[in-house]
Amino acid sequence: IINLDRVGSKLTAGCKKNEELSAFTHTAIIGTVTAGVSQSAVARVFRVDRKVVQRAIQRFESLNTVESRPRTGRPEILARREQRHIIQLAKRNPHLLIYLFTNIVDTRVSRSTLHRVLRNHHM
Numbered sequence: 001i002i003n004l005d006r007v008g009s010k011l012t013a014g015c016k017k018n019e020e021l022s023a024f025t026h027t028a029i030i031g032t033v034t035a036g037v038s039q040s041a042v043a044r045v046f047r048v049d050r051k052v053v054q055r056a057i058q059r060f061e062s063l064n065t066v067e068s069r070p071r072t073g074r075p076e077i078l079a080r081r082e083q084r085h086i087i088q089l090a091k092r093n094p095h096l097l098i099y100l101f102t103n104i105v106d107t108r109v110s111r112s113t114l115h116r117v118l119r120n121h122h123m
Helices: 004-011 023-034 039-046 050-063 080-092 098-104 111-120
Strands: none
Touching: 023 039, 023 050, 039 050, 080 098, 080 111, 098 111
């Protein structure tokens, strides 16, 4: 038999308040409710609000997924592949000036974007 208190506390251990739960934790919540445990008991076991349990079930029933939807907001200018390309160029040519990067990169990109990419990769 499974000890739900141990499982629930391990899955949510280290989660900060208002931090999004993982897809695995959502799956465990839905599975526990499907197994017949009440929503309020599941909320207690996983140390979340009952509304979190309700929303997880509603999302799964309506969308057939436990994954979160993509966040809204402005999309990034550079794809991950382009960012990797910039990082490789910077590693190969560490003394290359930033304004020369704008001519090398295929996508039209500002100097501040290049600075941000390099800074985010600790360069």
